[in-house]
Each structure stands twice: as structure tokens, then as C-alpha cells.
Amino acid sequence: MKAIIPAAGLGTRFLPATKGTPKELLPVLSKPVIQYVVEEALEPEEVDGVIVVNSPEKPQIESYFHVDGGFEETLRARGKEKEADEIHAAGSLPVSFCYQREAKGLGHAVLCASRMLRGDEPFFVLLGDYFVPDRQMCVRMAEVSKMHGGASVIAVAPVPEDQVSRYGIIAGECVGSLGDKNATGEKEGAVWKVTGLVEKPAPEDAPSHLFIVGRYLLSPRVMELLATQGPGAGGEIQLTDAMQRLLAEEEMYALVVDPAEGCDTGTPAAWAATNARMALADPDSRDLFLEALGNKAIEQLR
Known part of the structure; x- marks a missing residue:
């Protein structure tokens, strides 16, 4: 299967820095954020390639993932073998690109990658301003999907009650666990069967305290639903709207993760x-x- 990373945003929160450098290429230590996300996406054995949904205004991202033999030779000539190896490894990652030419929402960004997918296979979506250093979150999500007949799986994490109105919250019930057999409720490792997705509910109306953390393993049916999905919140095509429609046809599960497991760069x-x-x-x-x-x-x- 493939993994999709939406990366077409303008990065306005980081202006003026992002006028010349895409926010996805801003470094964490010596490696750009998007490389951490790509490497995480490739960790599950089922994933054989990554599709970055880019903007035509950000060719620097594509350049980064291309092998630059001349630059490597210069580094090696200067005795920078380690650095040359790292540059070569980044350029050799199985990354391909498509374009989102208009900012029409996350659902639209995912839909832009549809022609690059095999139509009968599920796919991951990883948001590009969050990465998991040990790369195991998507691996565990794939395990949960296998446990439930290939169903869609989303990663969720608990949020304090006074903050639920900031997020999309899941409705459902705990039906098991992964790893820690004692994990129940909203504890890490618990597995929920999702019955609904509620966008920014009032605390008293929230069906749980679990929000989606930006990792999705989705049925191919989601892409078909996105193709007919009308605008939602903000006049944009929302991925959660297509997922809500999916619940009328297929089962969906959620894996509870530790919110501190990942790193936010948003x-x-x-x-x-x-x-x-x-x-x-x-x-x-x-x-x-x-x-x-x-x-x-x-x-x-x-």
C-alpha cells in the first residue's frame, strides 16, 4: 500500500521564514521535518511508497528527495563520507509527488493522490506537521486493522475535558486492546470501535475525550467517497466528512496512543x-x- 503526506500548505504560521523555505524542510536537528514523516510512513512492512501532495510553489521539497550525484561527489572529495551517505539515503527514499493546486481542505489534498493509488488497496495518511520518533504508531495501527478484517483505523489520544471543543472527537466504545491487555477506556493501547466523529463539541456534549492525532489507515472506499464529497466546514472538502459517510458502510476502529509519543512541529x-x-x-x-x-x-x- 501507499502512504499519503499532504504538504501543499503555505506555512503561514512560520512567515517570513517560509517565504523562501517550505515549512516541511525546516530542520529538526539536521534533518527536515518531512523526512522524519516519510521514514515513519515507510516503517510498516505493508507500505512500499510515499506520495507527497505538494504545491507547485514548493519545488524545493522535490529537489530534496532527488539524488544529487554532483553534490555527493563534492562532499566525498572533502572527506564528508557520512554526510554524503545521508544525502544519498534521503534521495533514494521511494517518494513520488502529485499536486494540490488549490487549497480546498485536507480531504481534497488526499483526493489529489487518488490516481497514484492502486484502487483496491487501503492507504495511510500522515499529517506532515507531526512525527513519531520511534516510527511505531503506524505499525500498531496496521496490526489493529489486521485484527479487525482490514478495517480503517485512526490514531486517537485523550485530551482534557476543557479542550475537547478544539478538536474532532470520536464517538464509540472500547472493544479491546493492543499490547497491554489491561488497556481499557481511554488508556494507551485501548482499541475503540468508532460510531461517529464529532467536530469541536461542547464539553458537555462530547461523546469521549479522544481526538484524532493525524494518523489514518483508510479503506479504499474513502477515496471513492471523497470524489463525491461536497464542501464542509470552512467551505473545504473535509476528510472527516468522508469518514463519517464511511461509517454507514464499513466498520472503523481507533487505537488510543500517548499524545507525548509524537512531536508537534505545527x-x-x-x-x-x-x-x-x-x-x-x-x-x-x-x-x-x-x-x-x-x-x-x-x-x-x-
Whole structure:
């Protein structure tokens, strides 16, 4: 199967930096965000390629995933073998591209990739401003799908009651677990059968405290539904609207994950925090990061 990564947005939250550099290429340590997402998407053994839904205004993303033999030769001539190997590895990833020429919503972005899919196979969707360092979330989602006859699976995480009105919340019930056999309710590892998707409910109306975290494993039927999906919230074609229609025809499940398992890069503050988190976790970067930060800044953070 394929994995789809929507990446056609303008990155307005990061302006003026994104005037010249797509936000997907902003680095976390020495690697751009989108490479983390691509590598995560390729982790499940079922995935044999990634489709990036790009904008024609951001050719830099495509250039990054192409092998540049001349640049590699220059690096090797200067003794930069490790760096040349890393550049070659990025350019050799099985990434292809299609275009979303108008900003018509997440559902429309996913639909733009339809011609590049095998029509009878499910597909992953990974939002590009969130990545999971250990790359295991999609692997576990594939396991849940196998447990339930190839059904669609979404990753969800608990959110405090006073924040449910900010998110799309699932309705349903816990029907089992993955890994930790004692996982129930809204605990990590619990598996829910989804009966509905409620967009930004009032706290008193929320059917659960579980929101979609940007990882989807979807039936091929979703792509057919998107082809006839009318505009929804904001006048855009919404993926959740097509998923709601899918529930009338097919079963859907949700895997509860730890919200701290992934790294958010959707805002400048979140991106900076993710760089700090990854630097602290990297043995080669930790001491240098703490030294650069300085004792005064460390005390302020505490």
C-alpha cells in the first residue's frame, strides 16, 4: 500500500521564514521535518511508497528527495563520507509527488493522490506537521486493522475535558486492546470501535475525550467517497466528512496512543520545543545543546 503526506500548505504560521523555505524542510536537528514523516510512513512492512501532495510553489521539497550525484561527489572529495551517505539515503527514499493546486481542505489534498493509488488497496495518511520518533504508531495501527478484517483505523489520544471543543472527537466504545491487555477506556493501547466523529463539541456534549492525532489507515472506499464529497466546514472538502459517510458502510476502529509519543512541529513554538526534545534525546547533541542553552536559561525553564 501507499502512504499519503499532504504538504501543499503555505506555512503561514512560520512567515517570513517560509517565504523562501517550505515549512516541511525546516530542520529538526539536521534533518527536515518531512523526512522524519516519510521514514515513519515507510516503517510498516505493508507500505512500499510515499506520495507527497505538494504545491507547485514548493519545488524545493522535490529537489530534496532527488539524488544529487554532483553534490555527493563534492562532499566525498572533502572527506564528508557520512554526510554524503545521508544525502544519498534521503534521495533514494521511494517518494513520488502529485499536486494540490488549490487549497480546498485536507480531504481534497488526499483526493489529489487518488490516481497514484492502486484502487483496491487501503492507504495511510500522515499529517506532515507531526512525527513519531520511534516510527511505531503506524505499525500498531496496521496490526489493529489486521485484527479487525482490514478495517480503517485512526490514531486517537485523550485530551482534557476543557479542550475537547478544539478538536474532532470520536464517538464509540472500547472493544479491546493492543499490547497491554489491561488497556481499557481511554488508556494507551485501548482499541475503540468508532460510531461517529464529532467536530469541536461542547464539553458537555462530547461523546469521549479522544481526538484524532493525524494518523489514518483508510479503506479504499474513502477515496471513492471523497470524489463525491461536497464542501464542509470552512467551505473545504473535509476528510472527516468522508469518514463519517464511511461509517454507514464499513466498520472503523481507533487505537488510543500517548499524545507525548509524537512531536508537534505545527507552530514555531512547537517546532522549537521539538528541536529541544530531540536534542536532549540525542547523545551526540545533548551536551552541546545544554552548553549552548546556558545555566541561566536552564534555570528559567525549571
